[in-house]
Amino acid sequence: MVKLHVKHGDESQFLYETTTNIPIDDLIHQISLLYNGRLKVHRICNEMSMLAKHGITLPVNMQGLTDDQITDLKLKDEYEDTCIPMDGYVEEVDAMGKRNGRAPTEKMRSIIERTIQEAKDKISKKLVQADQCVTCDQINEALQQLKGAVMIVYPMGLPPYDPIELEFKNQEELEGTQDSLDVIPEPDMTIWFSGKEMQRGKVLADFVGKNEKTKVIVKVQKKGNAAPARERVVSEDEQKQMMAYYYRKQQEMKKLEENEDSSYMDSAWADPNSLKRQFQGLNDIKWKPR
Structure with missing residues (x-):
């Protein structure tokens, strides 16, 4: 099995193990699942961290408004009294005005924070240094862990518009956000090796040879962008x-x-x-x- 050290720019992402006879189309599909799957886990972890600090997300038409403005406009969060964390809540005002300020108690918060760390460890970039590969099963397991923690702390569920809920349902809307710049959809993904793009329709062996006991660095790039910079002679x-x-x-x-x-x-x-x-x-x- 050949190991691919996948990078985006100069930044290491993960190791992927495959065979030299894999078609480039299949390789792009697999690497796309891993690359974008890791981003998804991190997005959910970031939102869950805010959930643990400030509670559920407010409706879009209430975000960023002061209490007086909400009162004047006669706005009401219909999920405020339904989506309550287990063991009650503590008041933690969100300075950004995005969440309702009803944070879980310390006990429930610790469950979320511990699960976040466990999920991040499963897909950490440190696995590259430990020479450990990342698989789709690990990403799915991390997602299930995060989903389970949310269900424990919020047994009544989250509002349907909450970013975490949308991520779990694969209905997230990233357009116009910084996260959208990081995601590379499969049709737009290209993989480069030794300064050359791996063309679809060929197999991996056409670019890296047929030696299965090898480890090479490849870089993912959005289609249409300039070729990624070559590796430094020294790190x-x-x-x-x-x-x-x-x-x-x-x-x-x-x-x-x-x-x-x-x-x-x-x-x-x-x-x-x-x-x-x-x-x-x-x-x-x-x-x-x-």
Whole structure:
């Protein structure tokens, strides 16, 4: 099995294990599921973190309004008294005005926070350093864990317009958000290896060879964008270590120069022209004034 170290730009994403005879179309499909699936888990984790701090999302027409404005406009959150966390709630006002400020209690909050961390660990970029691959099963398991935690803390469910609920139903609306810039839909995804795009209709072996016991770096890119930059000859960490090494050497040489006694340079044996004068018989010449 060949291992693909998948990157986006210079940033590592995950490791994926496959065979060299996989069609590029299938490879793009699989990597698209993993790449966008990881983004989905992180989006849900971010929203759940806010859920634990400030409660459920307000209706769109109430977000960003003050209490006085809501009263004047006679707006009402119909899910306010229905979607209540288990064990009650504590008042935690959302400064952004996006959530209703009815946060879960400390016990329920800890369930959400612990599940968030477990889900992130399953798809962490640190797995690349540990040489561990990410699979679709791991992503699905992370999603199920997050969904289970929400059901425990909010047994009556979340409002249908809550971003978390929309994510679980695959109805999220990302257009116009920063998250939409990170997502690469499968039809728009291209994979690059060694500065060349892997063309659909071919197989992986056409680009990386038939050796199954190999590990290569590939980069995902949106169709139509310029080719991704080539890999650095040395990594950022290696470059920092080299700079630190040469800086230490420079300081050591500077210290030696400051402490060095150069009086020996006045000695006859240190004269670089001494041997030449000796052969020419000019060593003992003395100057006498007229």
